[in-house]
Amino acid sequence: MLQDADRRNYAVGAFNIYNLEGIKAVISAAEAVRSPVILQLHPAAVKYGGKTLIAAARQAVQDCSVRALVHLDHATDRELILSCMQAGIRSVMADGSHLSLDGNVAFTREIGNAAREQNAFVEAELGRLSGTEDGLSVAEYEARLTDPAIASAFVRDTGVHCLAVCIGNVHGHYRSEPRLDFHLLERIRKQVHVPLVLHGASGLSEAHVRESIQLGIRKFNVNTEVRDAFLSALSRTLNDKPGTDLVDLMLNGVAGMRAVVIEKMGLFGSAGKDPQ
Numbered sequence: 636m637l638q639d640a641d642r643r644n645y646a647v648g649a650f651n652i653y654n655l656e657g658i659k660a661v662i663s664a665a666e667a668v669r670s671p672v673i674l675q676l677h678p679a680a681v682k683y684g685g686k687t688l689i690a691a692a693r694q695a696v697q698d699c700s701v702r703a704l705v706h707l708d709h710a711t712d713r714e715l716i717l718s719c720m721q722a723g724i725r726s727v728m729a730d731g732s733h734l735s736l737d738g739n740v741a742f743t744r745e746i747g748n749a750a751r752e753q754n755a756f757v758e759a760e761l762g763r764l765s766g767t768e769d770g771l772s773v774a775e776y777e778a779r780l781t782d783p784a785i786a787s788a789f790v791r792d793t794g795v796h797c798l799a800v801c802i803g804n805v806h807g808h809y810r811s812e813p814r815l816d817f818h819l820l821e822r823i824r825k826q827v828h829v830p831l832v833l834h835g836a837s838g839l840s841e842a843h844v845r846e847s848i849q850l851g852i853r854k855f856n857v858n859t860e861v862r863d864a865f866l867s868a869l870s871r872t873l874n875d876k877p878g879t880d881l882v883d884l885m886l887n888g889v890a891g892m893r894a895v896v897i898e899k900m901g902l903f904g905s906a907g908k909d910p911q
């Protein structure tokens with residue numbers, strides 16, 4: 636999927652989902668605009684929904700009429716990754732970004748070996764994504780960015796299929812105008828020949844997204860904006876019509892989330908990339 640995005644110069648959206656409503660919103664958005672898509676499960680969602688949620692996501696992917704897959708996001712726990720692969724997930728993020736460089740390489744390589752046996756794909760992160768709440772000094776912040784000088788060896792030594800970069804992107808709401816370091820991204824791109832991934836895509840402007848795609852980003856991770864859309868649709872509905880039927884309430888949540896996903900697919904250039 637990401638190689639096709641690379642050939643045709645667009646990016647695929649990976650949307651975090653937590654429940655059946657998320658699955659429905661993302662898949663129906665993808666089918667509506669003929670876009671490939673990634674249904675992404677964070678370990679917290681796996682903990683909550685277990686094998687039932689994984690099975691529902693896999694079934695939705697299997698039944699839908701566009702290219703779609705289920706991906707495990709930000710997994711730091713080997714056992715969890717193995718159990719998700721056993722439950723049929725074939726794309727995982729081995730997140731060793733909290734470890735030392737050597738620790739990250741060893742962890743990612745170990746997961747890569749297990750993944751190969753299962754025919755699964757692995758994403759890893761080099762550098763360390765900051766949260767908006769992190770309050771780092773400039774030096775601490777810069778030390779967390781992806782170092783282009785080691786990126787190529789990292790990819791070679793771990794054998795990962797795609798690489799998440801840290802170029803000033805953050806998870807959650809950006810407190811001020813996002814500052815992505817495109818010069819750094821360009822340097823990383825020159826060193827690394829697997830598709831690049833940008834986490835923290837909520838709140839990025841059209842210009843940010845366009846430039847990122849030009850410089851090799853092939854997967855955008857989106858959580859906050861779609862989750863907010865779901866939650867605000869629920870609270871609006873309950874405010875406007877207390878005692879709304881549960882199915883109607885969920886349908887409104889799905890519609891709110893779906894609209895944001897459709898907008899992102901347009902922005903990422905993935906809309907229209909799957910034939911009718």
Ligand code: 13P
Binds near residue numbers: 651807835837857859
């Ligand atoms: P946002 O919540 O900022 O969209 O980030 C999502 C993400 O990167 C999930 O891995």
